[in-house]
Amino acid sequence: MxxxxxxxxxxxxxxxxxxxxxxxxxxxxxxxxxxxxxxxxxxxxxxxxxxxxxxxxxxxxxxxxxxxxxxxxxxxxxxxxxxRSQISTADVNTHRMAVVRDGQQTDSIPFTAGKPGFDTWSGSMVVEGLEGTTRMTSAGVTKAGSGDEYDLVVPHAIRLTDTGTYVHGNYWGAGVIGRSNGSHGCIGLTDTEAGSGSSPAGKFYASSLVGDVVTVVNSKGAVVDPANGLGGWNLPWGQW
Known part of the structure; x- marks a missing residue:
């Protein structure tokens, strides 16, 4: 924390x-x-x-x-x-997120991350808030008429950055979760539209606390700015 x-x-x-x-x-x-x-x-x-x-x-x-x-x-x-300690490492190449609690791996969750042009931030991000069901739109993310617009009500939203990176439930992309990267930068876990507590997204949400770390590796995205949310773990100690 x-x-x-x-x-x-x-x-x-x-x-x-x-x-x-x-x-x-x-x-x-x-x-x-x-x-x-x-x-x-x-x-x-x-x-x-x-x-x-x-x-x-x-x-x-x-x-x-x-x-x-x-x-x-x-x-x-x-x-x-x-x-307790919970550190989750999301490997963009394998599309699996390893959840480690108190030194022991407890889960390996399939996910989808940011597609080319919307690459998920690299580095370590900290859970800032558990926001439940959240509306997400493409305003400020994509250009009007680009074909990438979206306006979705998203279940099990876990905020990682001030600029809007989340781990959240995904009920519209079953074909890409665990297989390829198709999001606009967030980490999407399998869920239902209403948000199922027994889904991978629901279980991860229930296991998460503010202050938990989510580290993204093998992404083409830049390392998240240390001031974007609680991203200070990305700043070397000698510069802190």
């Missing part, structure tokens, strides 16, 4: 603000902050958190001047506990 802190106003005194937010982990894990811009500060360890780690974030911002005449105004502690 990456912790992302957002500010309403641009921060000028970035070092002071970063140093005023500290992490205390039960296993001693070291956490560092990285500024993506003057309103976004993300924190993570060098490697994925160990399962069941107890973490407390200490915010000591009340007397910190974030910008001339502007103060953080907040002193508080926020505890949370890291859940």
């Amino acid at each position: 990456i912790v992302s802190v957002r500010f309403e106003r641009g921060v000028k005194n970035k070092e002071a603000v970063r140093d005023a937010i500290t992490f205390e982990a039960s296993d001693g894990t070291v956490v560092k902050g990285h500024w993506f811009n003057d309103k976004r500060l993300d924190f993570r360890p060098e490697k994925y958190w160990n399962p069941n780690t107890k973490v407390t974030v200490h915010y000591k911002l009340k007397d910190v001047e974030t910008a001339p005449g502007v103060y953080g105004g907040v002193d508080k502690d926020e505890p949370f506990t890291i859940g």
Whole structure:
């Protein structure tokens, strides 16, 4: 899990603000902050958190001047506990997604990914939200009249990026799932239109938590931008 802190106003005194937010982990894990811009500060360890780690974030911002005449105004502690580990690796060449929980593979799920011209992002993405049934349209994705327009209500939608990459149920592409790549960039798993809990998409949705990692390999797509969602795991530790 990456912790992302957002500010309403641009921060000028970035070092002071970063140093005023500290992490205390039960296993001693070291956490560092990285500024993506003057309103976004993300924190993570060098490697994925160990399962069941107890973490407390200490915010000591009340007397910190974030910008001339502007103060953080907040002193508080926020505890949370890291859940079990679940890392899923989607191989675009084999069209199978290996689900590994706490070090043991629990599933190998057929999928379809982005077709040529709509290649799925490469790299590691983090589950940002479990959005259930979601309407997806081609607005901003394809050109009008291209023949690639779509307007679908999609079941079991799991958001991976801010720009709209999902793992989701697919009930219209049975012929390509597990065989070829036919989506507009998302990872599609077999499902029914109503969303079946017993389908591959339904089972994966039920097993997922915010913070889980989905890594895409062998895609022709670029590595996802570290600031696109919680993609910071793609930034080398030395640059963090």
